[in-house]
Amino acid sequence: MEILENFVLKSYNTFGIPAKARFFIHIQTTEELQELINTPVFKQNERLILGGGSNLLFTQDFDGLVVKTAQKGIVLVKEDAQHFYVKVQAGENWHQFVLRTVEEGWQGLENLSLIPGTVGAAPIQNIGAYGVEVEQFIFEVNAIDLQSGALRTFAASECKFAYRNSVFKQELKGKYLISEVTFRLNKLPKFNLTYAALNQYLEAQNIVLPTQKAISEAVINIRSSKLPNPEEIGNCGSFFKNPVVEEAVFKRVLSENTNMPYYSAGEGFYKIPAGWLIEQCGFKGKVFGNVGTYSKQALVLVNCGNATGKEAWDFANKIIDTVADRFGISLEPEVNII
Ligand SMILES: Cc1cc2nc3c(=O)[nH]c(=O)nc-3n(C[C@H](O)[C@H](O)[C@H](O)COP(=O)(O)OP(=O)(O)OC[C@H]3O[C@@H](n4cnc5c(N)ncnc54)[C@H](O)[C@@H]3O)c2cc1C
Numbered sequence: 001m002e003i004l005e006n007f008v009l010k011s012y013n014t015f016g017i018p019a020k021a022r023f024f025i026h027i028q029t030t031e032e033l034q035e036l037i038n039t040p041v042f043k044q045n046e047r048l049i050l051g052g053g054s055n056l057l058f059t060q061d062f063d064g065l066v067v068k069t070a071q072k073g074i075v076l077v078k079e080d081a082q083h084f085y086v087k088v089q090a091g092e093n094w095h096q097f098v099l100r101t102v103e104e105g106w107q108g109l110e111n112l113s114l115i116p117g118t119v120g121a122a123p124i125q126n127i128g129a130y131g132v133e134v135e136q137f138i139f140e141v142n143a144i145d146l147q148s149g150a151l152r153t154f155a156a157s158e159c160k161f162a163y164r165n166s167v168f169k170q171e172l173k174g175k176y177l178i179s180e181v182t183f184r185l186n187k188l189p190k191f192n193l194t195y196a197a198l199n200q201y202l203e204a205q206n207i208v209l210p211t212q213k214a215i216s217e218a219v220i221n222i223r224s225s226k227l228p229n230p231e232e233i234g235n236c237g238s239f240f241k242n243p244v245v246e247e248a249v250f251k252r253v254l255s256e257n258t259n260m261p262y263y264s265a266g267e268g269f270y271k272i273p274a275g276w277l278i279e280q281c282g283f284k285g286k287v288f289g290n291v292g293t294y295s296k297q298a299l300v301l302v303n304c305g306n307a308t309g310k311e312a313w314d315f316a317n318k319i320i321d322t323v324a325d326r327f328g329i330s331l332e333p334e335v336n337i338i
Contacts, residue, residue, distance in 0.1 A: 007066070015230075017308065019062060051120055052094075060310065076106075083187060084104075093117075098216065111132035111195070111215065112127060123166055124168045125334070126161045126166050135159070135161035139156060140153055140156060143176035144176060233302050235302045238334050244269050245329060252328075253328075284298035290305045301319075
């Protein structure tokens with residue numbers, strides 16, 4: 001078990017922030033983690049569990065221990081008439097796992113193709129895209145209690161999944177390391193084509209009866225045309241959540257902006273695209289020093305060069321303040337601010 005010191009995290013976060021971790025360790029197995037939990041460096045320091053670093057922003061150096069999940073393995077553990085149950089180690093790359101499900105005909109996750117990050121982080125914010133949220137396919141989650149080292153299994157119902165949220169982002173934040181996720185995937189096709197852009201793309205390709213592979217490829221192509229590739233332009237995807245507002249707020253803003261896009265978010269609540277709000281404030285494609293927003297999507301903050309975490313966070317706050325002044329709506333970061 002090798003603990004590194006003053007470790008530069010630039011290539012460990014997709015925004016490309018050159019923050020340093022005081023201590024850093026790669027964890028390959030559950031046993032290694034259980035051993036680490038008993039060491040003084042683990043007990044005496046603040047800890048951060050790191051997957052692919054695609055949903056966090058280092059605003060400064062991390063004066064503690066970064067534990068990088070690197071456990072690998074994908075196993076079909078059982079099947080019944082309708083489902084495959086597949087157990088996956090936390091350190092597996094999410095997109096590579098989705099491609100494997102497509103290859104094997106384990107169906108359901110194809111709409112979630114090309115989302116960066118690791119399998120272990122997927123339940124944390126209940127990743128979602130193109131009409132699907134991962135909670136629909138999670139059977140159970142195995143996690144290690146970071147105090148005692150004990151293994152606990154969470155049934156999907158105990159994970160309290162919600163829009164970009166779960167128990168692991170709320171009351172259990174920082175208390176567990178997710179070590180394995182078991183997915184329940186479909187044997188028969190039950191494709192989700194509810195998302196307009198996906199449907200339109202398939203129609204334009206004259207695909208009438210799409211296969212799992214066709215859907216995965218469509219999602220990959222649409223995403224590639226809309227979102228910056230973190231390997232080319234540093235970013236952490238959607239920086240803010242889409243705000244959900246009460247009817248009174250919604251009606252006031254709509255009366256002043258009749259072209260505003262929105263979605264119903266349950267009785268008396270409306271979801272407004274954060275990207276639209278940011279764009280209306282003139283930020284789309286604008287660069288301020290080393291940071292800016294992506295030219296095709298104002299919701300994505302980008303590293304235009306050698307951004308520091310502080311610069312990126314100051315810019316995010318400038319957006320939050322401008323949107324609040326103009327619309328009276330508070331934007332909340334979707335990414336984890338460290
Ligand atoms: C270009 C781009 C597009 C994106 N598109 C989407 C999208 O469409 N939908 C979507 O939902 N998200 C999207 N994201 C966000 C991101 O991909 C997901 O949130 C992903 O699940 C993060 O995984 P990660 O391994 O990189 O997590 P990290 O960024 O490393 O960590 C995120 C949080 O989870 C914690 N964590 C990580 N692993 C574990 C673990 N094993 N146990 C306990 N805690 C852990 C970390 O401490 C941190 O708080 C996008 C990001 C980018 C850069």
